[in-house]
Amino acid sequence: METLVVDHPLVAHKLTTLRDVRTDSPTFRRLADELVTLLAYEATRDVRVSAVTVETPLTPAQGVRLSRPAPIVVPILRAGLGMLDGMMRLLPTAEVGFLGMIRNEETLEASTYATRLPEDLSGRQCYVLDPMLATGGTLAAAIQYLFDRGAEDVTALCLLAAPEGLAHLDGMFQGSSRPIRVVTAGLDECLNDQGYILPGLGDAGDRLYGVV
Numbered sequence: 001m002e003t004l005v006v007d008h009p010l011v012a013h014k015l016t017t018l019r020d021v022r023t024d025s026p027t028f029r030r031l032a033d034e035l036v037t038l039l040a041y042e043a044t045r046d047v048r049v050s051a052v053t054v055e056t057p058l059t060p061a062q063g064v065r066l067s068r069p070a071p072i073v074v075p076i077l078r079a080g081l082g083m084l085d086g087m088m089r090l091l092p093t094a095e096v097g098f099l100g101m102i103r104n105e106e107t108l109e110a111s112t113y114a115t116r117l118p119e120d121l122s123g124r125q126c127y128v129l130d131p132m133l134a135t136g137g138t139l140a141a142a143i144q145y146l147f148d149r150g151a152e153d154v155t156a157l158c159l160l161a162a163p164e165g166l167a168h169l170d171g172m173f174q175g176s177s178r179p180i181r182v183v184t185a186g187l188d189e190c191l192n193d194q195g196y197i198l199p200g201l202g203d204a205g206d207r208l209y210g211v212v
């Protein structure tokens with residue numbers, strides 16, 4: 001598994017405001033959207049393209065287009081929805097599938113309550129959106145779900161990741177022949193006793209959409 005922590009002053013600036021407890025929901029949503037677009041630029045470095053020729057007003061020019069089948073973007077509900085528009089801004093021809101997952105607050109086990117994705121993901125490049133990679137249970141289950149349907153590779157975009165979550169993914173997918181990448185705006189220190197990322201930004205879903 002490959003991890004990329006995007007090191008850029010604009011990313012760090014936006015992430016700092018996102019963490020700030022005084023940042024209200026409308027501002028949080030806008031910053032998350034902007035941050036994802038910056039992460040998406042790095043996360044799509046390996047997106048498949050095919051050679052094409054176009055006619056400029058003067059002469060033919062060699063170029064590339066995104067290959068088919070189109071990549072598939074998979075936000076993990078609920079909080080991952082806050083990253084969808086920012087991702088689609090850079091990949092407007094991608095398809096979108098949905099995974100609804102929730103982590104039990106006591107056991108920290110992830111469970112899936114909704115799926116809306118093509119049955120067959122053979123040959124598809126998948127981009128999973130989930131702001132928080134904490135224990136890694138949610139993302140591990142999402143990646144396994146996509147691989148079980150034949151996904152070719154998975155790139156996860158996370159606003160924040162914890163070392164414990166990355167280690168969990170490393171252990172779970174050790175020896176996997178299919179590439180996994182995690183692209184994040186920040187690698188934080190650790191998890192607290194409730195499985196929250198420290199220093200983190202709190203509950204991403206609640207900060208985006210309100211406390212449930």
Ligand SMILES: O=P(O)(O)OC[C@H]1O[C@H](OP(=O)(O)OP(=O)(O)O)[C@H](O)[C@@H]1O
Pocket residue numbers: 076077078079080101102103104108110130131132133134135136137138139165195203204205206
């Ligand atoms: O790495 P993990 O320990 O599995 O935790 C991360 C997950 O927890 C949060 O979702 P939550 O269960 O709060 O659902 P929500 O998005 O509906 O708020 C977050 O959005 C991730 O999906």
Ligand SMILES: O=c1cc[nH]c(=O)[nH]1
Pocket residue numbers: 079132134195196197198200201202203204205
């Ligand atoms: O810090 C965390 C951990 C899991 N889910 C969140 O929303 N925040």
Ligand SMILES: [Mg+2]
Pocket residue numbers: 079203204205206
């Ligand atoms: Mg939540």
